[in-house]
Every structure is written in structure tokens, then in C-alpha cells.
Amino acid sequence: MNGKHWSEDELLDRLYGVGPDDDHLRVCAACDGRLQALAVRRRVVVSNEESTVDPALLLRQRVAVMERIERPTGSLVSWRAVTAFTCAIVIVLIFAVYQPQRPISVVTQRASSDAQFFSEIYSEVEQIEPRAAKPMRQLFEEHP
Numbered sequence: 001m002n003g004k005h006w007s008e009d010e011l012l013d014r015l016y017g018v019g020p021d022d023d024h025l026r027v028c029a030a031c032d033g034r035l036q037a038l039a040v041r042r043r044v045v046v047s048n049e050e051s052t053v054d055p056a057l058l059l060r061q062r063v064a065v066m067e068r069i070e071r072p073t074g075s076l077v078s079w080r081a082v083t084a085f086t087c088a089i090v091i092v093l094i095f096a097v098y099q100p101q102r103p104i105s106v107v108t109q110r111a112s113s114d115a116q117f118f119s120e121i122y123s124e125v126e127q128i129e130p131r132a133a134k135p136m137r138q139l140f141e142e143h144p
Helices: 008-015 029-052 055-070 074-097 114-126 131-140
Strands: none
């Protein structure tokens, strides 16, 4: 015995001949009793199905199912068309509204000489206060 009882799945597998083949059922009376109860229920269900099910009923059900499968539903086609049309309209509106930004032309002034260029660079480097701090300093200055 493996120390635990068989699950319902293991018992059903054994009932149909594909379950475990160990000797657990010989050792465990509880699992053997559950398996026997399942076998009795199976026999009752099989015997009732054979006597109460009308073959004509099964044939009518099968024909009804096949007709329903083959019959197209109109609502599904219309919803597909509505969805496709809506997507097309949204795409057209996006292209109509979207205006790509044109590159802004930046006019740069060229330094007239190397001396002027280097003097501007040195003036920026020599400043102790960063450029981003100037607006903060202006907040605390007193204006008459």
C-alpha cells in the first residue's frame, strides 16, 4: 500500500482498465469498496441507456445539430461588416487629422572669427552659476 487512498480519477481509470496495476485494492478495503460501488453505478447507467434511448430520437437530434452547423447566421456576418467598416473609418480619420510636424528651420549665426567663438565658450565656462539657476536667483532678487 502506498499510504494513501486512490483518488476518483484513479478509481475511474481502473474501472475502465487503464488505471494503476498495484496491489492497493487487495490491501485497502475502502478503495475496493469505492471501486465496486462505481462498477455497480456504471452497470445501472449502461443498462438504462440501452433500454430507454430511442434511436429515432438520437437521429433527430443529430440531424438538428448538423442543420444548425450548416446554417449560417446572418447576425455574425453583419457584425463583421460593421466592425470592418468602423475600423476603416477610424483609419481614414487618423490619416486626415494627423499632421506630421515639419522640421523647424533653425537659423544659426556663425561666429565671425575663431577668436569670437572661443571668447563665447570661455565666458560660458567661467560662469560659476549654472544657466538653470538664473531663474531661481531672479525669484529672490528684490525689484524696486
